[in-house]
Amino acid sequence: MPADVTPAAAPGPAPGAAPDVSPYDALLLVGFGGPEGPDDVVPFLENVTRGRGIPRERLVEVGQHYQLFGGRSPINDQNRALLAAIREDLAAAGIDLPVYWGNRNWDPYLDDVVTEMARDGVRRAAAFVTSAYSSYSSCRQYRENLAGARIAAEEAGLEPPVLDRFRVYFNHPGFVGPNVEAVLTALEELPAEVRDAARLVFVTHSIPTSMNDVSGPEGDAYRTQHLDLAEVIVAEVAARTGVEHGWDLVYCSRSGPPQVPWLEPDVNDHLEALHADGVPGVVMAPIGFVSDHMEVIYDLDTEALETARELGLPATRAGTAGVHPDFVALVRDLLLERAAVERGGSPERAVCGALGPRWDRCQPDCCANARRDLPVVGSAAPRPGFDK
Ligand SMILES: CC1=C(CCC(=O)O)c2cc3nc(cc4[nH]c(cc5[nH]c(cc1n2)c(C)c5CCC(=O)O)c(CCC(=O)O)c4C)C(CCC(=O)O)=C3C
Ligand SMILES: [Fe+2]
Structure with a gap:
C-alpha cells in the first residue's frame, strides 16, 4: 500500500494475530x-x-x-x-x-x-x-x-x-463433509457385488407431523432441510464414485400415542419395502444425529440392522460427525x-446445498409450540419483559 493512502476502515488483524471473537467472552x-x-x-x-x-x-x-x-x-x-x-x-x-x-x-x-x-x-x-x-x-x-x-x-x-x-x-461443509465420508466408508463395507446398486437410506428422528408442519418460519423446514442435505450427499458420492445411488429419507424413534401422526416411513418398514422391491443392499446414514447416541446404537445398530439381517438384506450403517x-x-x-x-460485519458464510445459510435469529413463530409459549433466546423480535 502506498504510504500516503490511509485505510478508510480500521486495519485488519496483523498476520498471526488471534482471530477476533468479540463480543463473545x-x-x-x-x-x-x-x-x-x-x-x-x-x-x-x-x-x-x-x-x-x-x-x-x-x-x-x-x-x-x-x-x-x-x-x-x-x-x-x-x-x-x-x-x-x-x-x-x-x-x-x-x-x-x-x-x-x-x-x-x-x-x-x-x-x-x-x-x-x-x-x-x-x-x-x-x-x-x-x-x-x-x-x-x-x-x-x-x-x-x-x-x-x-x-x-x-x-x-x-x-x-x-x-x-x-x-x-445441517448444510455447513463441516457437517456435510464428515457425512459424505461416512457414507463412502459404509458403501465400502458392503459386499462389492451389491455396492453400486445399493440404496442410500438417510435416517433421522421422527417428530409429530404437526411439529414438522410448523418447523422453520414457513413450516416443513425439518423435513426440507434433511432432503437438502441428502441431495448434497448423493451428488457428492456420485462425484466421488461415479455412481448416482437411489435414496430415501426415513425416520426412527417414533414416540407418542399411536393416534398421533408422526413422520414416516419408519426405517424398519422401509427396509422391508426396499427388500420387496429387489434392492440388493442398503447404507443407513443417520444424518439427523451428530453423534452415535442411543437412537443410533439401539434403533439403528440393534433394531434396524437386525431387521436387515432377518430379511437377508446386506446393510451397513454410516458413522456420525462425532469429533x-x-x-x-x-x-x-x-x-x-x-x-x-x-460486530456489524457481513462475513462470508460457508454453506452447501440449495437452501443457503439459515437465519441467525428466529422469527417469533419459528418452530412454534402449539401447546405453550415460553420465553426464548435468539428471537428476531424479542417480546419485552418476556423473551431473554
Ligand atoms: C428431533 C429430535 C431429536 C434430534 C435433535 C436433538 O438431538 O436434539 C432428538 C434427540 C434425542 N432424543 C433423545 C432421547 C429421547 N427423546 C425422547 C422423545 C422425543 N424426542 C423427540 C424429538 C427429537 N429427539 C420428540 C418429538 C420426542 C417426544 C417427546 C417430546 O415431544 O419431547 C425420549 C422419550 C422417550 C420417547 O418418547 O422415545 C427420549 C429418551 C436423545 C438422547 C439419546 C441418548 O441418550 O443417547 C437425543 C439426542
Ligand atoms: Fe428424542
Missing part, C-alpha cells in the same frame, strides 16, 4: 443429556417427557433400551469428547475463550452452568447446540432451555450472560462468523 456447548447409570434412567425419562404426553408403555420400552446398555447413554461421554476437541481446536487457532457445557435433560444442567457462567463474570456467550436442524424439539426447545437458564441465574441474584445461538448447520476434525472446526467457523455479524 465464552462459548457454550448445549447437549441433550443422558443417563449415566441404571438409577438415572427413570428420572432422565421423566425430565425428557415432562408435560409431553408420552404413553407409559413407550417409556418402559425406551427405559429397556437404556438398560440394555447398562443404564448408560453414550451421549454425555460424546459431548465430553467434543468439548475437549473444541477447546483444543480453539487453542490451536490462538483463541483464548472459556468453553462451557450444559444439557437440557441431565447433569450438568444448563440452569447450573449458565449460573456458573454468570458467577464467572461472562457477559455474552455464543451457544452451539448439538442438533443441526430446525424444529421445536431440535431448535426452539433449546432456545427455551437457554432462556430458562438465564432466568434461573437471575433468580439466583446474578446478571446472566446474553446467549446467542448459532444458525442451524471429526472438520465438525470440530465448524464450531470455530460459526463462532468467528457470528462474532463478525454481531
